[in-house]
Amino acid sequence: xxxxxxxxxxxxxxxxxxxxxxxxxxxxxxxxxxxxxxxxxxxxxxxxxxxxxxxxxxxxxxxxxxxxxxxxxxxxxxxxxxxxxxxxxxxxxxxxxxxxxxxxxxxxxxxxxxxxxxxxxxxxxxxxxxxxxxxxxxxxxxxxxxxxxxxxxxxxxxxxxxxxxxxxxxxxxxxxxxxxxxxxxxxxxxxxxx
Amino acid sequence: xxxxxxxxxxxxxxxxxxxxxxxxxxxxxxxxxxxxxxxxxxxxxxxxxxxxxxxxxxxxxxxxxxxxxxxxxxxxxxxxxxxxxxxxxxxxxxxxxxxxxxxxxxxxxxxxxxxxxxxxxxxxxxxxxxxxxxxxxxxxxxxxxxxxxxxxxxxxxxxxxxxxxxxxxxxxxxxxxxxxxxxxxxxxxxxxxxxxxxxxxxxxxxxxxxxxxxxxxxxxxxxxxxxxxxxxxxxxxxxxxxxxxxxxxxxx
Numbered sequence: 001x002x003x004x005x006x007x008x009x010x011x012x013x014x015x016x017x018x019x020x021x022x023x024x025x026x027x028x029x030x031x032x033x034x035x036x037x038x039x040x041x042x043x044x045x046x047x048x049x050x051x052x053x054x055x056x057x058x059x060x061x062x063x064x065x066x067x068x069x070x071x072x073x074x075x076x077x078x079x080x081x082x083x084x085x086x087x088x089x090x091x092x093x094x095x096x097x098x099x100x101x102x103x104x105x106x107x108x109x110x111x112x113x114x115x116x117x118x119x120x121x122x123x124x125x126x127x128x129x130x131x132x133x134x135x136x137x138x139x140x141x142x143x144x145x146x147x148x149x150x151x152x153x154x155x156x157x158x159x160x161x162x163x164x165x166x167x168x169x170x171x172x173x174x175x176x177x178x179x180x181x182x183x184x185x186x187x188x189x190x191x192x193x194x
Numbered sequence: 195x196x197x198x199x200x201x202x203x204x205x206x207x208x209x210x211x212x213x214x215x216x217x218x219x220x221x222x223x224x225x226x227x228x229x230x231x232x233x234x235x236x237x238x239x240x241x242x243x244x245x246x247x248x249x250x251x252x253x254x255x256x257x258x259x260x261x262x263x264x265x266x267x268x269x270x271x272x273x274x275x276x277x278x279x280x281x282x283x284x285x286x287x288x289x290x291x292x293x294x295x296x297x298x299x300x301x302x303x304x305x306x307x308x309x310x311x312x313x314x315x316x317x318x319x320x321x322x323x324x325x326x327x328x329x330x331x332x333x334x335x336x337x338x339x340x341x342x343x344x345x346x347x348x349x350x351x352x353x354x355x356x357x358x359x360x361x362x363x364x365x366x367x368x369x370x371x372x373x374x375x376x377x378x379x380x381x382x383x384x385x386x387x388x389x390x391x392x393x394x395x396x397x398x399x400x401x402x403x404x405x406x407x408x409x410x411x412x413x414x415x416x417x418x419x420x421x422x423x424x425x426x427x428x429x430x431x432x433x434x435x436x437x438x439x440x441x442x443x444x445x446x
Binding site: 010011013014017018020021046047048106108109111112113114115116117118119136138139140141142156157176178179180181182184185 | 195196197199234239264265268269270287288289290292314315316317318361362386387390391392393415416445
C-alpha cells in the first residue's frame with residue numbers, strides 16, 4: 001500500500017491518477033499510523049513552502065515524516081519542505097536534504113515561474129533507471145533547491161539547481177513526474193519498484 | 195533551458211470537442227479525452243480545453259469531462275471558458291485541471307486573480323488577454339470576441355495581472371486572430387520585456403514560420419494553436435521537428 005500524504009497542499013488528483021494508471025494500490029491519508037505502515041509514501045504539494053510546513057505541523061506529521069524508513073518521494077513543494085530551509089516565507093524545513101531552497105531571479109530569458117518542459121541531467125540512482133540524461137520533464141516553480149551532496153539530477157534555468165534529491169530512503173523531485181508524460185510515468189514506476 | 199511549448203487548443207461544446215478532422219488513429223474525434231491523448235502522443239507539451247457551452251447543463255457536463263481528461267492524460271492541461279468566480283475555479287481544480295484561464299471575469303473584477311492565486315497558487319492562474327490595436331495605436335484589452343474595448347491597456351493590464359498573482363499571460367491579438375497572417379511579433383517582444391512571467395502566443399498562426407517567428411522575434415514562451423492542428427495541415431510532431439531544424443529548443 002502506498003500512502004499519499006494529504007496535508008491540504010493543493011490537489012492530489014493528478015498524483016492519484018498517475019498511480020491509478022500504473023495499477024498501484026494507494027490511499028490518501030493524513031493518519032500517522034497509516035503513513036508509518038505504508039510500503040511507500042508520497043508527499044506531493046503545490047503552493048507555498050511556509051504554509052506547507054505549517055500544515056505538516058498542524059497535522060502532527062513533522063516527526064512522522066522524519067522518522068520514516070520506507071521509500072518516501074516528495075514532489076515539488078513536498079520535496080522543498082524536506083530541505084533545510086526555504087526562502088519562501090523564510091521558513092526552516094524538515095532538514096532531510098542538505099539543501100536550501102532559493103528564489104529564481106528573473107532575467108530577460110529566465111521567466112519566473114520556471115514553467116514547462118526542461119532537460120534533466122547527471123542522473124543518479126534507481127529512480128532514473130532506464131532514463132537517459134537530456135530527458136524532458138515538466139516543471140512549475142518559482143523556488144529551487146540548490147545543488148548539494150544529495151543532488152541526484154540537475155536542471156538549468158538561469159542557474160543549475162537540484163531537479164531531484166536523495167538522502168537514504170528519502171527521494172524528492174522538483175519537477176512533476178505525474179505530469180511528465182511517459183518519462184514521468186517511468187520515474188514513478190521506478191519509485192514503486194524501490 | 196526550458197523548451198518552447200506547443201499547445202493545441204480544443205473547443206468543447208456541451209461536452210464534445212468541435213472543429214476537428216477525422217484523424218486516422220481516432221475512433222471518435224469528438225471525444226475530448228481521445229483527442230487530447232492523440233495530441234499528447236504526437237508531442238503536445240500541454241493542452242487547453244475551452245468550454246464554449248452556452249448553457250448551465252453544458253457547464254456541468256464540462257466539469258465531468260475535466261475529471262475524465264485528468265484521469266486519461268499525463269501532461270498538464272488548462273481549462274477556460276466561463277470561469278467567473280473562486281467557486282468555478284475550485285470546482286475545476288477539484289475535477290483535476292492543472293490551470294485555469296480567466297479572461298473577461300478578470301477584467302470585470304481584477305481581484306479575482308488575487309483570490310484564486312492566493313488560494314491555489316500562481317501556477318494555477320493563466321490570465322488571457324484578447325487585445326486589439328486601436329486607431330490611436332494603443333493596444334486595448336477587449337471582451338466579447340474583440341467587439342468591446344475596455345479601459346485596460348495591454349501592457350499595463352498584463353503587468354497588473356502579474357502583480358496580482360497570474361502565473362502566465364495568454365495574449366491573443368484580435369487584429370490577427372483568424373487571419374492566419376502571423377503574429378504581431380513586435381508587440382509580443384515588448385510584452386516580454388514588460389513582464390517576467392511566461393507568455394503564450396495565440397491567434398494568427400498560418401504557417402510554421404509564423405510560429406517560429408513569435409517564439410524567436412516575439413520571444414513568446416509557448417504557442418497555442420487550434421485550426422492548423424485540427425484540420426490536419428500539420429501534426430504537432432512535424433511542427434516541432436521543423437522548429438527544431440530552425441534551432442528552436444523544443445521537446446522531441
